[in-house]
Amino acid sequence: MTVHVLPTSENHQEVRHHTPWQEYFGFSLDHKVIGIQYLVTGFFFYLVGGALAGMIRVELITPMSDFMTRDTYNQVLTMHGTIMIFLWIVPVVNGAFGNYLVPFYVGARDMAFPRLNAVAFWMIPPAGLLLVSSYFIGGAAQSGWTAYPPLSITTPAVGQIIWILSVLLLGGSSIFGAVNFIATILKLRQPGLGLFQLPMFCWALLGTSILVVLATPVLAGALILLSMDIVAGTGFFNPALGGNAVVYQHLFWFYSHPAVYIMVLPAFGLVSEILPIHARKPLFGYRSMIYSILGIVFLGLIVWAHHMFTSGTPPWMRLFFTIATAIIAVPTGIKFFNWLATLWQGKLALNSALLFCCGFIFNFVFGGITGVALAQVPFDVHVHDTYFVVAHFHYIVFGGTVFVIFAAIYHWFPKLSGRLLNEHLGRLHCLLSFLGFNICFFPQHWLGLNGMPRRVAEYDPQFQLINQISSVGALVLAISTLPFLINVFWSLWKGQPAGDNPWKACTGEWLTSSPPPVENWLHEAPLVTEPYDYGSTEGTMAVTAMGGRDLWSAGD
Amino acid sequence: MPIPASILTLAAGILLALISLWVGQTINVMPVAAADDANTVDALFKVLFSIGVGLLLGMTAMVVVALIHFRRRPGDHLDGPAVEGNLPLEIFWTAVPAIVILIVGVYSYDIYARMGGMADFNHHTTMSPSEVEQISLGNPPDPETVIWGGIDHSKGMAFPVEVTAMQFAFIFHYPQQNFTTAELHLPEGQPVELRLKSNDVIHAFWVPEFRLKQDVIPGQPTLLSFTANRQGSYDIICAELCGPYHGAMRSKVVVEDPQNFEEWLRRHTPATVATAPRSFQAG
Amino acid sequence: MTTITPQSTTHLPNEQQAAALAQSHHPDVRLFGLATFLVGDGMTFAGFFAAYLTYRAVNPLPLGAEYELELLLPTINTLLLLASSITFHQGNKSLMANQMATCRGWLLLTAALGITFMAGQMWEYFHLPFGLTDNLFASTFYALTGFHGLHVTLGAMMILVVWWQAGREGHFTPKNHFGFAAAELYWHFVDGIWVVLFGLLYLL
């Protein structure tokens, strides 16, 4: 048996192409540069969205509308929701990690359409700036991120139109990205690499991209009609002109429900990559993971009306959507049980990446359970449009996806930068995030159950104490960002060099230098047919039985 | 001799089930129930709460045990066992949630049907939209004659109140007595039927103590019927973002015993109605 | 430190594969990408159609807003558009046979048919008894046909560009003609959408 030894680091040093820093500010075609551009841009908007969230929580410290005017409050919450979803979560889990990792995973030197890729990224900063600037020119949109007509038709038009333009741009960017991912995963796989040998993240992104291609255009259509209502005076969604406001809701949620899986499926994929490596075990149930992704994609397309249980939809529709929605717990559950089984009996490295993943499991299961409760019409009728819903989705989008984004940053930072992040600061970050997050959003369930509607700047004084607790949690969350930022900047400058493969992982991105050269590998792309080849078989190993799982022991 | 793992697991499972049942049944996080259906909704919520607590505790316990028990000891450079799957196990944890979900789904459907959520609104309309169109030859069909949905199990036998939502208030009209108030009064123990309509944007009528919420959508008159069963005064809250003063769009519903309610109605009924000629009423 | 890559999981590409890789950087998947995009574009129309059908089912129009649409012109238009798909396909055939002059002829004919379609559409717009904001049906009618018209205009422009490119020696070859194929795929797509649109808007 021969063992191929890849070119060693020495000759890497000589030829290593360092991407010049200007490249990160320009129209680069390199998928790794674009990935990092997405990540940094997204994180910038996360800070903006987080600052807006901070304003919301400050306003809610007292029951009166005293920190900002009522109009401003509505603008702030609209911007917060829109920025967090369209400029932070979606671009980062898809654009950033997708671009960085997928070519490595399929064994390609770049994405299928590098130019389209760059265009897709460069649609984001203008869209974001447009959105933020709308606040300064005549006020931002103030009808919530859902922009339900007729409210969105009657609120000041300039802000709403800019909001529509910006979301259309972001949606377009997301569609271009998805086209690229589908082509790369299906068509650019290295010869000899089968679909069922791909790392789980590729499947997650494939599923996500299918959702993007099928659902996002419908949102675009709805927004085009909405803008005609605002600008041209048509009456598609305006009952005063004979239109139908609920049709907008159907079109909107036909996109925006799948959008929640667009926000979470790639995160699931990232968890599937991170856990096996830090648990030193193969991913449990590879096939069932794939089928559950496909199941979620399919079901995700047919459950949208669970956001409209009180909108006067016909009874049969509510029944159908209740059942379909709750069924999603089954494929999702498969994934969580598989992850638990992956952890079980592993050799868990209790580092920031793994801890953030475990935090994610707790938070997401929590949010999923409240989701299944919301899917039951009689219960949803009570808590729809209350803080119970706000708590549900923050448990998922923040406690779920954002936790995974942080886990992924701790995991891939060594690859991106060539340096390790500081573990002490990382674990502090994890602890503060987990505490702050739960203090902030756990009490909101009670608020919703007991009568506090969402999207209000003033509320019943009986809820003051609980709101203040929640605001304290938000403060802890804001503070938790500090150790992270310090960690990133300090490690970039002085962090411990990571080496090519600090986690002793098997997938393609680790089988090259850190950071990788422009075309990913100086040598030919390695063909990784068993991406989760960790774990030792029973008893002692034969010396000849060299598998990827031996990398760990062989490395030292 | 150590206790076999299977027995430990069984004991942990039973304990978990007991804890979650206890939590679900005894911890009350809902406001008081003041309508007939509120109790049924709460019963459903208790079931969901128990399942949720059990599931979350169980999953969390597994994660915590894994983190402690399977943490990597210093100096250990070996991998874990190369287990790639276990089909029976996977089938098991696919089937159990599926069964739980189906049972819960059927149960909540049953509750919803009892509340009147599956009602057929045709008897309110007598005509379908297309028929309305045909019959009203010469006159534009009146979309107001179509009831678009809501919750109803009173079969038209209930006491009617017309509710109009507008930026930023609810207005209540008692059609039989023909007067309008800003505060809703309802008789205890008698089915009522709210006919909701909106003048401008979407609002939502919500009384947490009734566990009932219904969007009020312009152009789509909707019905909400229920029976209040506990005297007192409760908040009516607008739950759908409707503009800057959305948070201030609140009102009160007062549930009184039937005698007081009759008395209240009489006090407010304009004297003119009783004596005025029909033509005056119609005009 | 060296990275050991055991053969069981990771092998380097053999000579032939490496040569194949070096030869073409990666296979040309642009047409596949376009097809994926068109699925998405189709979903925009699907959203519009669904909205239109819902309106028909549940939103009665004010009196006098039920129109008998004039059918003659749209039917001719439909036939023109269908014919243009055939002519484009003929152009493809000549391209495959490397008869560039004939191919360009077919392209020009296709573009002419598309432009005639648009002219017909314009004529219809100016002679309709309703305007954009008259009622729900009118708005939906203009939104649907207008959005489709945008697609036709874009397609016609693409065809003209392809026609011009086809005039350059060796720009398109039977083996290598992405621009041509893309325009053709797009054109067939726009055609297909029109057939559905015609059925729903005029015939239903």
Ligand code: HEA
């Ligand atoms: C990433 C985002 C994300 C994700 C993944 C989800 C996932 C789910 N969501 Fe959530 N949701 C949102 C984001 C998300 N949601 C947002 C943003 C809103 C509000 C929008 C707005 O109005 O502004 C919302 C609102 C929302 C509503 C409407 C509430 C209302 O307005 O009245 C409903 C109702 O059904 C719902 C249900 C669900 C369900 C059933 C899931 C399921 O997918 C969850 C499945 C997961 C689990 C159940 C946990 C793991 C499973 C197991 C461990 C197996 C065993 C489980 C059981 C037997 C129960 N969500």
Ligand code: HEA
């Ligand atoms: C998708 C992701 C996402 C994320 C990550 C968050 C994160 C947070 N959200 Fe948000 N939220 C939404 C999506 C999200 N939210 C959506 C979709 C809505 C609905 C909007 C609508 O109704 O239309 C909503 C609504 C919403 C509400 C309800 C408003 C209302 O209905 O009236 C509240 C209230 O507490 C809230 C709070 C928070 C808080 C405290 C955080 C925190 O977790 C944030 C933590 C981050 C920080 C604190 C950043 C730290 C950095 C700084 C503070 C530095 C300062 C900044 C600069 C120097 C630029 N959010």
Ligand code: CUA
């Ligand atoms: Cu009316 Cu909110």
Ligand SMILES: [Cu+2]
């Ligand atoms: Cu949803």
